[in-house]
Each structure stands twice: as structure tokens, then as C-alpha cells.
Amino acid sequence: MFDERSPIYLQIAGQIKDQIVRGELQEDEQVMSTNQYASFYRINPATAAKGFQQLTDDKILYKKRGIGMFVSQGARERIIADRRERFFQEKVDVMMAEARAIGIPWDELMDYIKQREGADSQ
Amino acid sequence: MTAPDITMEQMSLKYDSVTALEDITLRLTGDKIYALLGRNGSGKTSMLSVLSSFRPATSGSVKIGTEEVFDNERATLQICFIRDDKNVYEEETAKDALAFAANFRPNWDNAYADRLMNMFQLPYNKRVNTFSRGMKSALGVVMGLASRAPITIFDEAYLGMDAPSRYQFYEEVLRDYIEHPRTIILSTHLIEEVESLFEEVIILDQGKILMHETLEALSQQGVTVTGPAEHVDAIAQGMTALGEKQLGSTKSVTLFGILSPEARESIKQLNLEIEPIGLQDLFVHLTKKQKGV
Incomplete structure (x- = not known):
């Protein structure tokens, strides 16, 4: 659990x-x-x-x-503001470090994100 | 009604020339679930026996509320002490044993006892000496829980119970405690199974109190840091290492004590792994260290 x-x-x-x-x-x-x-x-x-x-x-x-x-x-706004503040450092930086470590080029990463973004918004 | 506090002051217990308990000073406030931990022979059962008035302390004081406990019926009526065995006169049937308990336990709940007897599938009309070990343990558990005594003590009461029964017992302890708050002391070797039930933890070692802390405070007193050896060594510098393991250039150190904000910051910067230490690991490390290596 x-x-x-x-x-x-x-x-x-x-x-x-x-x-x-x-x-x-x-x-x-x-x-x-x-x-x-x-x-x-x-x-x-x-x-x-x-x-x-x-x-x-x-x-x-x-x-x-x-x-x-x-x-x-206003609890929801406060939680979201706090999480936004930490998002890039805690999620994106970690993802980028992993991509670098296993040799995924930025282009491929960006393409994937754009593709998912397109799929999710449909 | 809140359960009375338990206060021990400079309590010692000697058997002939052997000192079982030395200078125990302890205050347990009412209505909490306590863990009493210690290696074999550390004095757990001795301490609980003195608390339950089964034997007098050699010196010092043991009080329930404001009253000395030994030979004091008013105080002892508030305490129910359950062991894994010999909780009842075994020539009797379970039914008679329960009736006897109901008679002198002021808060006894018959309906609850019935429900527990059913839960553990115990027969009423068989003599207790025909019970298996697990059944005897379960009967003890029924008596302890249904007594609703303000101070209920389970001294390794689970011995002989199989895993499913033990988990039913843990669940029942918590559920009934929430409905009827009281002081519950559990002495156990199966720390990991029950850890989440505890509010405070007392560790005995060689007849002395090694530690008495909230579970929360204890769990913050140990961390395991894992990463490249040089970085891990830098973090560990100046702290008490309870243990370390190395695999190639990766090192894992278990540290006792609270990390400084600076250490936390560099752990984050260096991307080292950090894990809280479990109560069981902490206990093993602390009581091993005391043996004087």
C-alpha cells in the first residue's frame, strides 16, 4: 500500500x-x-x-x-502553485538526466512529447 | 475515561545475585499503543511482571496513576497481562475460563468475547489442555481484548498463532483501540508485522532502558544513504554509521541520528538515494551495538 x-x-x-x-x-x-x-x-x-x-x-x-x-x-490553488514550483526540478530534470544517461537524443524526446500531447488532446 | 499513567522510578529487580532490571525510569501516558522491544533475556517479561504485580520490585517504585501497584487490588484490577500460554487454569473448559475472567474484569464485554471466539474458531466446551498451542494463544488474545482493561499487556501473546490469526489479532487490536481507547503494551519479536500500530516504542537492553521514543521520532533517527562511495562517505562523516555495504563503487551506509539540512541538501544535489530505516533494522543495529564490539 x-x-x-x-x-x-x-x-x-x-x-x-x-x-x-x-x-x-x-x-x-x-x-x-x-x-x-x-x-x-x-x-x-x-x-x-x-x-x-x-x-x-x-x-x-x-x-x-x-x-x-x-x-x-483556495487549497487547490495553493497545492497547484506549490507543485508547479517543484515540477521542473523534480520531474523534468530527473527525466532529462535519465535521457542523457541512456542516450536518448533531445529531438526524439521532444517528438515523443509532441506526439503524446497530440494524442491526449484528441 | 482516560487510562491512568504508568510511572516507574528507579525500579530494579534482582533474582538472587542476578540483576534482571536496573534503574528503570519510565513514564507511559494513558491511551497509547506501546511497543516493548528487546532481545531474549533483556528483561521484557520481568518488567511486565512487576508492572502487573506478579512480583515485587527489589527497589524503586511502580505506580498506576498515583498508586503503588504491588499488592494493590484497585490498581491490579485495571491491568490485564496476557502471555502466550498459561493464561487460564487449563483443566477448565474455555467457557469456564471466560466466565471466570468476566467475573473479575470490570470492563469485560461478553458479546465481544463471543465475536472473537468465533473469529478464531475456538470451541467453548473443550478443556483448554486439549487445545493446540495456537488455540491457547488465541484464547489468551480473546481474554486480553475482551477484558477492555485500561492497561492491557500482550507479552508475545502471538506465539504459536499462525500468520492469518496474527494479522486478525493486529487488526482487532487497532479497531478495538480506536473504539475503546486504552493503554495497550505489546511485546514482540515480529516487529515488522506490527510496527504501524505503535505510537511509542520502548527498547530494553540488558535490563536497562535503551530508548523510549515515539515511533515517528525513532523512524527519523536512521537513514540509509546509497550512491557513489566518495559522496556517501562525505555524508557519513561525523555521523554514527550502524552498518555499511559496498558493491563495486556503490556504497550504502545506514546512519543513526538526524541528518543536518546541509547533508539533506547535498544528498539531493548529488542524487543519492535515501531511505528511512525500518524499526526492525534500527532495533537490530542498536541492540547489536550494545553488545560491545
Whole structure:
């Protein structure tokens, strides 16, 4: 279920962010509780709570006392802005380094991207 | 209601001339799931026996809430100590054993006990001494969970249970803990199987507390860095290496301690692989090191 490389609580936070970006969780919509996450992933509720804590620190979620956690206004924009910032360094640079290492010329790479772009937009 | 805290202060236990536990000072706050880890003979069962009032400490204090635990019925009624075996009088049937437990466990839940008996497919009307080892372990687990005791201790209670039953047990511990928060202490050698259940981890080594940390804090205390040997060596400089492996020019070093922001930055720059260390690896390394190489 989880990849071993990052702590579980960061992976839970990442999953909630993914759901917000894809629009599966809307602004002011309630998120599952830490206990629900804990039972689902079979982890200690304190571990799940840590993921939620990070999301409230980052103002992605907010807490309604006694009710639960909700998606903040503007959460999606904030996540997207953050991911855009890291996109070139974390995704494109890594891809280019791999292409260089195995000898894929830029032209071929660019052609592939253009071709996929064409296929995806049809 | 929150389970009372457990406080041990400078507690020692000696058997004749042998010191089983030395100067244990420990505070366990209520309503958490704790792991008690240690190699064979490290003192886990001794510590849990003193906590459960099965034997007195030689010196020091052990309290549940504000009360000394030894010979104190009010305190011991709150504790349920389950081992892998000998949890019941084995001439009895399982039914009688459960009825006996129900009688003196204030929070006992009969319906829950029934559900667990079904889950582990245990017969009510057979005598416990006809049970297989796995069945005896499972009966212990039923008694521990259904007691809903504010402090429930499973001391390697899984021994003899097969993998599917163990996973049912882990799942049940978590589910029932979420519904009925209480203090649960699990002593185990099968660390990887249960790791994700724990909130805090206590490691005993040679009768002393080697470490008591949250699982989160512990998991940040070790990383494995892999990459070209020269770069990996540079990162490892000044840190405690728990182990290293080399394959050609690629080196992998397991480091204990928290990486500095500078180290993290250069790991990123140099594209080195970094992995958190699992609790089991950390435990193996820490208790091996203590043996004094």
C-alpha cells in the first residue's frame, strides 16, 4: 500500500492533496476522520493525525471543533502553485538526466512529447 | 475515561545475585499503543511482571496513576497481562475460563468475547489442555481484548498463532483501540508485522532502558544513504554509521541520528538515494551495538 521511502503520515497528506487537485474533494467539504484513515490503512491514529496536522499547518485543511476536518478555501490553488514550483526540478530534470544517461537524443524526446500531447488532446 | 499513567522510578529487580532490571525510569501516558522491544533475556517479561504485580520490585517504585501497584487490588484490577500460554487454569473448559475472567474484569464485554471466539474458531466446551498451542494463544488474545482493561499487556501473546490469526489479532487490536481507547503494551519479536500500530516504542537492553521514543521520532533517527562511495562517505562523516555495504563503487551506509539540512541538501544535489530505516533494522543495529564490539 505504502512505498517505504517516505513516512506514512506524509503519504496520507499526499493522498489527500491528490484528491483535492483532482477535484474529488471540494472546498469546504469534510475529509474522512483520522480514525477512519487509521482503520483503513491499519496504522496508529496518532500517525494519521500527524498527516492531518501537516495539512492544517499548510492551511490545506481546517478544523471545525467537534465536527471534523474540512478543505480550506483556495487549497487547490495553493497545492497547484506549490507543485508547479517543484515540477521542473523534480520531474523534468530527473527525466532529462535519465535521457542523457541512456542516450536518448533531445529531438526524439521532444517528438515523443509532441506526439503524446497530440494524442491526449484528441 | 482516560487510562491512568504508568510511572516507574528507579525500579530494579534482582533474582538472587542476578540483576534482571536496573534503574528503570519510565513514564507511559494513558491511551497509547506501546511497543516493548528487546532481545531474549533483556528483561521484557520481568518488567511486565512487576508492572502487573506478579512480583515485587527489589527497589524503586511502580505506580498506576498515583498508586503503588504491588499488592494493590484497585490498581491490579485495571491491568490485564496476557502471555502466550498459561493464561487460564487449563483443566477448565474455555467457557469456564471466560466466565471466570468476566467475573473479575470490570470492563469485560461478553458479546465481544463471543465475536472473537468465533473469529478464531475456538470451541467453548473443550478443556483448554486439549487445545493446540495456537488455540491457547488465541484464547489468551480473546481474554486480553475482551477484558477492555485500561492497561492491557500482550507479552508475545502471538506465539504459536499462525500468520492469518496474527494479522486478525493486529487488526482487532487497532479497531478495538480506536473504539475503546486504552493503554495497550505489546511485546514482540515480529516487529515488522506490527510496527504501524505503535505510537511509542520502548527498547530494553540488558535490563536497562535503551530508548523510549515515539515511533515517528525513532523512524527519523536512521537513514540509509546509497550512491557513489566518495559522496556517501562525505555524508557519513561525523555521523554514527550502524552498518555499511559496498558493491563495486556503490556504497550504502545506514546512519543513526538526524541528518543536518546541509547533508539533506547535498544528498539531493548529488542524487543519492535515501531511505528511512525500518524499526526492525534500527532495533537490530542498536541492540547489536550494545553488545560491545
